[in-house]
Amino acid sequence: MSQQHKQKKSSEVSGMSRLFGDLANRTSLAAGRATTFLIAVGIVIVWAISGPLFHFSDTWQLVIKTGTTIVTFLMVFLIQNSQNRDSAAIQVKLDELIRVGAARNSLVGIEHLTDAEIEELRDKCEARAKTEKIAEESVDRTRESAARAAQKVAS
Numbered sequence: 560m561s562q563q564h565k566q567k568k569s570s571e572v573s574g575m576s577r578l579f580g581d582l583a584n585r586t587s588l589a590a591g592r593a594t595t596f597l598i599a600v601g602i603v604i605v606w607a608i609s610g611p612l613f614h615f616s617d618t619w620q621l622v623i624k625t626g627t628t629i630v631t632f633l634m635v636f637l638i639q640n641s642q643n644r645d646s647a648a649i650q651v652k653l654d655e656l657i658r659v660g661a662a663r664n665s666l667v668g669i670e671h672l673t674d675a676e677i678e679e680l681r682d683k684c685e686a687r688a689k690t691e692k693i694a695e696e697s698v699d700r701t702r703e704s705a706a707r708a709a710q711k712v713a714s
Contacts (some may be wrong), residue, residue, distance in 0.1 A: 583640040590634060602626075 613619035
């Protein structure tokens with residue numbers, strides 16, 4: 560495949576990804592608005608009121624079932640796309656904070672580990688935190704004891 564063809568294909572994919580990402584983002588924002596919820600409630604109410612007009616027929620029932628199935632099916636993909644992008648963005652931000660902060664740089668990229676490996680790291684971090692807490696409490700007790708001893712000497 561020629562370099563020019565690869566670049567064209569790459570720009571088409573990124574263009575398609577950008578278009579889908581924008582659509583997913585706008586749709587998920589719109590879906591979360593109160594107005595959208597009220598419109599959906601209105602549709603259900605109109606459908607329910609129209610029941611007697613259609614004698615609660617199978618077609619009448621099929622309309623709402625088909626509509627809700629289609630909307631649900633499409634929304635799953637759109638919301639998942641938005642969630643994936645949000646998670647990736649948060650992960651990049653956390654990685655950058657770890658990289659520039661006092662945290663251990665070895666934690667950057669752990670989201671790519673298996674569940675068992677992440678659980679092992681979590682256990683180690685929790686054990687380290689407990690040890691640090693015990694050490695801090697010990698230092699505080701030693702300070703208090705030293706302060707009392709200093710007061711006795713001073714009195």
